[in-house]
Amino acid sequence: AMSLTSTLSPVLSVVFSPRVSSAEEGTHLITAPTHHWDAITEMDEQNRPIHTFQVCNVMEPNQNNWLRSNWIQRQAAQKVFVELRFTLRDCNSIPWVSGTCKETFNLFYLETDQPHSATTRFLPVDTIAADESFTQTDLGDRVLRLNTEVREVGPVTRKGFYLAFQDVGACIALVSVKVFYKRCPSTLRNLAAFPDTVPRVDSSSLVEVRGACVENAEERDTPKLYCGADGDWLVPLGLCVCSLGHEETDGVCQACRPGFYKAFAGNTKCSKCPPHSSSHDQAGTICHCDKGFYRAAKDPSSMACTRSPSAPRNLISLINETALFLTWSAPSDSGGRKDLTYNVLCHRCSGAPGGEEDCEPCDADLRFVPRPLGITGTSVAVLDFAKHVNYTFYVEAVNGVSSLGQGSRPLANITVTTDQAGPSLVGVVRKDWASDNSIALSWLEGEQQPNAILDYEIKYYEKEQEQLSYSSTRTKTPRAVVTGLKPSTVYVFRLRSRTATGFTAYSNTFEFSTGDESKDVLCVCVSACVCACCNRCQGYIKAKIKSEDKRRGPFQNVVPFPGIKTYVDPDTYEDPTQAVHEFTKQIDPSRICIERVIGAGEFGEVCSGRLRTAGQTETPVAIKTLKGGYMERQRRDFLREASIMGQFDNPNVIRLEGVVTKSRPVMIVVEYMENGSLDSFLRKHDGQFTVIQLVGMLRGIASGMTYLSDMGYVHRDLAARNILVNEALVCKVSDFGLSRVLEDDPEAAYTTTGGKIPIRWTAPEAIAYRKFSSASDAWSYGIVMWEVMSYGERPYWEMSNQDVILSIEEGYRLPAPMGCPVALHQLMLHCWQKERGQRPYFSDVVSFLDNGIRFSLRSPVVIICPFSKLSFPESPEVMPHYPLFISIGDWLDSIKMSQYKSNFLAAGFTTLDSVSAMTLEDVRRIGVSLIGHQRRIVSSIQTLRLQLLSDQHNGFHV
Ligand code: ACK
Numbered sequence: 001a002m003s004l005t006s007t008l009s010p011v012l013s014v015v016f017s018p019r020v021s022s023a024e025e026g027t028h029l030i031t032a033p034t035h036h037w038d039a040i041t042e043m044d045e046q047n048r049p050i051h052t053f054q055v056c057n058v059m060e061p062n063q064n065n066w067l068r069s070n071w072i073q074r075q076a077a078q079k080v081f082v083e084l085r086f087t088l089r090d091c092n093s094i095p096w097v098s099g100t101c102k103e104t105f106n107l108f109y110l111e112t113d114q115p116h117s118a119t120t121r122f123l124p125v126d127t128i129a130a131d132e133s134f135t136q137t138d139l140g141d142r143v144l145r146l147n148t149e150v151r152e153v154g155p156v157t158r159k160g161f162y163l164a165f166q167d168v169g170a171c172i173a174l175v176s177v178k179v180f181y182k183r184c185p186s187t188l189r190n191l192a193a194f195p196d197t198v199p200r201v202d203s204s205s206l207v208e209v210r211g212a213c214v215e216n217a218e219e220r221d222t223p224k225l226y227c228g229a230d231g232d233w234l235v236p237l238g239l240c241v242c243s244l245g246h247e248e249t250d251g252v253c254q255a256c257r258p259g260f261y262k263a264f265a266g267n268t269k270c271s272k273c274p275p276h277s278s279s280h281d282q283a284g285t286i287c288h289c290d291k292g293f294y295r296a297a298k299d300p301s302s303m304a305c306t307r308s309p310s311a312p313r314n315l316i317s318l319i320n321e322t323a324l325f326l327t328w329s330a331p332s333d334s335g336g337r338k339d340l341t342y343n344v345l346c347h348r349c350s351g352a353p354g355g356e357e358d359c360e361p362c363d364a365d366l367r368f369v370p371r372p373l374g375i376t377g378t379s380v381a382v383l384d385f386a387k388h389v390n391y392t393f394y395v396e397a398v399n400g401v402s403s404l405g406q407g408s409r410p411l412a413n414i415t416v417t418t419d420q421a422g423p424s425l426v427g428v429v430r431k432d433w434a435s436d437n438s439i440a441l442s443w444l445e446g447e448q449q450p451n452a453i454l455d456y457e458i459k460y461y462e463k464e465q466e467q468l469s470y471s472s473t474r475t476k477t478p479r480a481v482v483t484g485l486k487p488s489t490v491y492v493f494r495l496r497s498r499t500a501t502g503f504t505a506y507s508n509t510f511e512f513s514t515g516d517e518s519k520d521v522l523c524v525c526v527s528a529c530v531c532a533c534c535n536r537c538q539g540y541i542k543a544k545i546k547s548e549d550k551r552r553g554p555f556q557n558v559v560p561f562p563g564i565k566t567y568v569d570p571d572t573y574e575d576p577t578q579a580v581h582e583f584t585k586q587i588d589p590s591r592i593c594i595e596r597v598i599g600a601g602e603f604g605e606v607c608s609g610r611l612r613t614a615g616q617t618e619t620p621v622a623i624k625t626l627k628g629g630y631m632e633r634q635r636r637d638f639l640r641e642a643s644i645m646g647q648f649d650n651p652n653v654i655r656l657e658g659v660v661t662k663s664r665p666v667m668i669v670v671e672y673m674e675n676g677s678l679d680s681f682l683r684k685h686d687g688q689f690t691v692i693q694l695v696g697m698l699r700g701i702a703s704g705m706t707y708l709s710d711m712g713y714v715h716r717d718l719a720a721r722n723i724l725v726n727e728a729l730v731c732k733v734s735d736f737g738l739s740r741v742l743e744d745d746p747e748a749a750y751t752t753t754g755g756k757i758p759i760r761w762t763a764p765e766a767i768a769y770r771k772f773s774s775a776s777d778a779w780s781y782g783i784v785m786w787e788v789m790s791y792g793e794r795p796y797w798e799m800s801n802q803d804v805i806l807s808i809e810e811g812y813r814l815p816a817p818m819g820c821p822v823a824l825h826q827l828m829l830h831c832w833q834k835e836r837g838q839r840p841y842f843s844d845v846v847s848f849l850d851n852g853i854r855f856s857l858r859s860p861v862v863i864i865c866p867f868s869k870l871s872f873p874e875s876p877e878v879m880p881h882y883p884l885f886i887s888i889g890d891w892l893d894s895i896k897m898s899q900y901k902s903n904f905l906a907a908g909f910t911t912l913d914s915v916s917a918m919t920l921e922d923v924r925r926i927g928v929s930l931i932g933h934q935r936r937i938v939s940s941i942q943t944l945r946l947q948l949l950s951d952q953h954n955g956f957h958v
Contacts, residue, residue, distance in 0.1 A: 036065035049108035056171035058101040063169035071115035077181030088130035089171035102169040103470040155201040184227035190239035191604040193222035203229035213240035216253035245283035255283035263301040275304035296400035306336040308402040311410035338400040342375045349390040436487035436515040442479035463490040487515040567713040570643040583646035587658035620672035644736040652704030654734035673724035683792035699849040704733040706842035709774035718780035720787040759801040775836035782831025792816035815940040
């Protein structure tokens with residue numbers, strides 16, 4: 001009941017208290033004059049002594065009785081509080097005292113630096129009156145009540161002070177006097193310790209106190225508290241956090257237990273050691289990797305320890321005369337990491353057969369594509385190797401911790417003897433048909449010395465059985481029917497050929513299944529097309545074959561006017577048959593063997609087959625047929641393409657072998673392109689080519705177009721669907737049948753001016769007023785570039801033709817496809833210049849792409865960068881500038897991805913600037929899960945980025 005404030009407030013002096021032991025009693029208060037204030041001891045109910053000072057001279061006037069404390073040291077106090085407990089008798093309760101009896105007394109103080117006896121110059125603090133004097137009890141007695149009064153004294157500044165009580169004629173019993181000051185007690189807050197602090201005298205200002213971090217903690221933000229006038233801590237700021245190896249428990253920082261660690265200072269708990277690591281001591285800041293496991297420099301401490309991978313598996317080689325391919329599969333143990341790459345090392349060994357082999361590292365001029373070290377895929381091409389040498393290739397799998405391990409690294413190795421270099425079989429094995437128990441295969445030999453091949457060996461096994469057992473068969477011809485197979489089962493095939501020098505390496509694997517295709521391929525062969533000579537079809541020959549036109553030899557040059565480089569429009573011939581006669585050669589249908597229907601053309605089926613040439617060798621060919629019941633006009637239009645094609649002779653333009661017009665069906669025979677049309681080929685192999693391979697295809701198309709434009713031929717329907725691809729990935733321009741411009745192109749749409757035009761591929765001036773030229777072909781070429789780099793994506797996606805025309809008019813251009821080097825997209829934009837005079841010539845495109853390829857091959861590690869170092873023949877100033885979209889919404893609308901607007905906004909991508917920094921990972925993370933949509937968005941982001949950049953740089957060289 002005695003304390004007024006916090007019990008922690010320091011008591012300067014219990015000047016006087018009823019409970020103070022008698023030894024201390026009286027030393028604190030000195031009476032003056034001594035006989036007027038009496039020290040009286042009474043007993044309370046529990047028979048404990050109560051010490052009081054009393055004065056009660058109420059009968060006599062002019063009282064002036066002083067009671068003074070001893071000297072009280074000030075200590076840290078600035079403002080002192082005095083708590084008085086006393087009783088004061090009500091004058092009315094005492095008879096005969098009116099006039100002389102008082103009901104107050106006065107409190108004084110005096111500051112001094114040392115104790116002395118002077119009692120003068122006391123300063124008044126206050127006059128104290130009783131709040132309560134008597135209370136009536138139930139029995140009607142009047143009980144004297146204890147008063148408690150607290151007074152502030154100060155500010156005090158000297159070393160000590162005295163208190164004094166002046167009685168002027170009251171009846172007082174002073175029961176206790178406590179002298180104290182207030183302070184903010186030492187405390188722990190936010191892992192910082194704050195010392196005892198005395199508040200300011202001025203009650204409106206606070207004392208700022210800095211805390212000190214507790215043991216094993218460190219400052220995050222300077223910890224502070226403010227001490228208020230009443231001794232309360234206010235406004236906690238800043239904090240300390242437990243240091244590494246420690247975590248907070250009950251306001252202190254305790255060491256992490258063994259098996260746990262904490263790598264960073266912070267408010268987190270200790271974490272359990274990640275897999276393959278441990279901490280043996282207390283306060284672990286990191287867990288050490290178990291034996292044989294490692295952490296790469298950049299691995300976070302939270303990551304499991306990892307180890308180097310095991311050796312690559314299934315290393316095989318495949319060799320032709322110019323290239324040697326090594327392929328392998330990933331190791332069975334990646335070591336627990338994702339940063340797997342491969343290094344290919346090589347030794348060349350030459351030595352007398354049977355003798356000691358003499359091995360040394362391979363020559364520096366052996367080229368590895370893409371590179372010898374740090375290969376991310378699982379294959380490499382080796383070029384420029386010497387003949388008649390044993391090369392031993394070692395393939396090692398490495399990951400981020402391979403360099404940390406000790407001991408030898410596991411390698412896969414293979415020895416290749418380059419004597420065996422034989423024809424390439426890559427990518428050419430086809431399944432011709434399959435029944436429940438058989439699969440018919442055919443393939444093409446490489447161009448080189450087909451006669452040198454003695455026979456082929458086909459090795460095959462059930463895919464499910466994983467090479468537990470395999471069978472093999474041999475054939476002298478490049479086709480075979482593999483029999484005795486299980487129905488509806490996938491088989492893996494590999495081929496190799498044998499020449500006088502031995503076997504080639506095996507080809508890549510090919511997987512085909514039994515019983516999943518119609519067995520009537522042979523019937524298709526007969527019913528759809530003519531079947532002239534091949535053995536399989538012989539029984540079905542029905543065609544009425546007339547003899548070859550004797551006027552033209554079978555090997556007459558297909559270019560009718562050697563040396564004259566101008567294309568002649570067959571429509572300028574009054575008699576179109578004359579143009580056919582002029583520009584094509586007749587083929588004797590007996591030399592044609594039709595094997596399969598491969599597609600449908602505008603005029604009839606397109607078949608594949610073989611053309612027997614002079615030396616009884618067979619050339620694979622594609623045969624376009626004109627279906628029966630045609631009109632004369634159809635026949636003319638059909639043959640028109642041959643008259644055009646027959647004028648061309650270029651490796652990147654489809655070659656006309658000849659025509660059959662003297663018998664039925666009328667046929668156009670052209671070179672066979674194993675991989676069919678470019679658009680579907682790319683869609684089938686989405687993402688499987690390197691940039692260099694794609695650029696190689698584009699280079700071929702540009703080269704073919706250079707030839708055609710030099711000839712004065714305007715294609716008008718250049719599009720990936722009209723490019724054909726052969727087994728060596730050579731692209732050739734095809735589809736020249738365009739008198740009634742584009743009528744047979746399903747993409748062509750009628751324009752307002754009545755023509756039929758493939759809007760998405762066509763330059764604006766050609767759409768608007770049929771201004772077709774090599775410059776409009778250049779525009780189309782840009783679209784083909786875009787198709788190629790996006791693996792056959794539809795230009796402008798699902799936008800309507802009308803929207804395409806409008807957006808082009810407004811300056812919108814297709815964004816860079818995902819993964820497309822900036823410079824290639826710049827080239828596309830160059831082709832899509834509104835002003836046709838500013839578009840590049842095809843010859844410029846070829847040299848631009850050549851430079852890119854050359855540069856990449858010289859430093860094969862860099863595939864993308866070199867392009868950006870090239871520039872266009874025209875100065876950067878003429879580079880077009882395309883408007884940026886204004887909002888995320890506009891942008892997404894423009895790429896028809898509006899449905900993801902909320903995903904972008906919810907993830908905080910609210911500005912185009914922030915979007916331009918997004919990665920594919922980000923796009924996935926915000927919830928775009930369809931791969932096509934991811935691709936579309938990322939392509940467009942790349943363009944945004946480019947545009948933002950070129951905004952900054954104001955030019956092409958970004
Ligand atoms: O994409 P594809 O397989 O390639 O389907 C079409 C189909 O015929 C109708 O045009 C294919 N095709 C056309 N010409 C040739 C050719 N010279 N070699 C191989 N396939 C061809 C085309």
